[in-house]
Amino acid sequence: MSTTPEEVVAAASDLLAKDEALKKQLKAATKALMAQQAAQVLASGQQVNEVHIESAGDISVLAPLVLKGASEETLLWANTSP
Template sequence: MAQQVAQVLASGQQVNEVHIESAGDISVLAPLVLKGAGEETLLWAKLNGRLYFALISPAGQARTYLTKLQALGEVQGGGSPKVVTGNTTLPLERVAETIN
């Protein structure tokens, strides 16, 4: 996990693919990335045909982004103003648009 967090933070990218073994893994990664993130960041992974995601917002807008996503289609998730996690059948591009 620590290696993936370091890679995400070093990448300087807003949208980052991560590798997870189970759905809960992204919930472990997200708060660790938040500690070092300076801007809105999306973590994503495919697992069992679904897109799992974490929306990270140091500015406290993560739940606002989740609400936008839920208006687009089937999205399950929740969290704090700074980190939300969830899963969806929406394509990655639609999810990524919410933080831009």
């Protein structure tokens, strides 16, 4: 908002680049969190596990990690509420 008219294009470009970098950081953090949850599920040894996820898309990251490490059938019950 404090940018001069001459600097608007450069400032907007800078904001877009920062937004893209933040999206990449969030994606990496989500993958790390899902890997940690998968490790907890596998370490529990339980066949039925409740997991907390922030969005429905998180289960698409978590489920393959659990399936790859599971030695038996494992049920994930995903909960998006706090």
